[in-house]
Amino acid sequence: MRTGRIIAPPPPENRPASVENPASVEPPVEARAEESAEKMTASAKFTTAAAQNSRLKTSVGWIFGGKQQQGWQIYEPLIRETIKAETDAGSNEFAAALSQRQKSAGLSPSGILDEQTFRSFVADWQTNRLKHRSPATAEELVGGLPADFYDPGRSPELRQIERETYAAYKRMVAAAAADKSLNLKANPDGALAANERFLKIVSSHRSKEYQNQLRAASPNSGRAALAVNFSPHFTGRALDIxxxxxxxxxxxxxxLAQINTPVYQWLVKNAAQFGFRPYFYEPWHWEYVGANGQIDLITE
Structure with missing residues (x-):
């Protein structure tokens, strides 16, 4: 009986790595050294930028509303949300994220939040605000429940809200109440409890006539005069929360105290999901622009 022979396969050829197996190709030593040097340079750049940002957040000067302003620390939560940075403004990670945003905006990608860069943020935030400037009609307004207001004794005419805005507000507050990290006092139905003050409405619809009364009562109040001419409260779509x-x-x-509260930081991260955009200068002021962020971004 003849036994079969097992023929061993030939030894593999000692071939160099090729394009057929790119994973086995290592970059030249010079390329690896260059990449390492670039990373070290970037790290040093952002370390320097982080140190600058820690100083500028309380010192950089800028003007808004005809008044000299100092620093941007009050707006840090909005800035971090805009550039999707999870770390504080004094970190390398913040500087790196800021650098990418500067590059996309056509600015020098230094990672330093200087006056020019901050003004670009303000311009974007203001552009995203409510542009709809038609006064709300009686048919568009609904009466808000006293329990939804910071002052439940507020008169009925000062508890009116544009219909869609009120519905969106109720959805947003229900989501916040369900977030256990906020420790909000809520009723079994998910609504905020009567003794919970956070996220209650301070002010909603204000007619132009009412705002004129405010200005007449306080003729030297710059804020009252500004409210008459520019405030969108008469649309019924702006809420002070x-x-x-x-x-x-x-x-x-x-x-500064307001922007450090958990509820404000929650709004910064979540309000857009419900159609609300902030007025950057007033942490309490939020405007309903629609669920897709475009419905009411209309210049008349």
């Missing part, structure tokens, strides 16, 4: 501190005081210390 309680986020802490003095409800609507523009004092820097008050606004």
């Amino acid at each position: 309680y986020v802490g501190g003095e409800p609507v005081s523009t004092e820097d210390n008050n606004r």
Whole structure:
């Protein structure tokens, strides 16, 4: 009986890696060294930028509303959300994310949040605000429940809200109440409890006539005059929402306290999902522009 022979396969050819197996191709030593040097340079660049940002956040000067402003720390939550940075403004990661945003905006990608860069943020935030400027009609307004207001004793005519805006607000508040990290007091039905102040409405629809009365009562109040001419509250789509501190005081210390509350930071991250955009200068002021962010971005 003849036994079969097992023929061993020939030894593999000692061939160099080729394009057929690109994974086995290592970059030349010079290329690896160049890449390493670039990473080190970028790291050093962003370390320097981070140090600059830590200083500029409280010192850079800029003008808004005819008044000298100092620093941008009050707007840091909005900035971080805009550039999708999870770390604070004094970190390398923040500087790197800012650099990418600067590059896309046609600015020098330094990673340093200087006055020019900050003004570009302000321009974008203002562009995204409500442009609809038609006064709300009686048919468009609904009466808000007293329990939804910071002052439940507010008169019925001052509790009116544009219909879609109110529905969106209720959905947003229900989502916030369901977020256990906020520790909001809520009823079994998910609505905010009567003794919960956060996220209650401080002010909603204000007619131009009412705003004229405010100006007449306080003729030296720049804020009242500004409200008459530019505030979108008469559309019924702007809400002042309680986020802490003095409800609507523009004092820097008050606004700084407000932007550090969990509810404000939650709004910054989540309000857009419900169609609301912020007025950057007032942490309490939010405007309903529609669920897709475009419905009411109309210049008349």
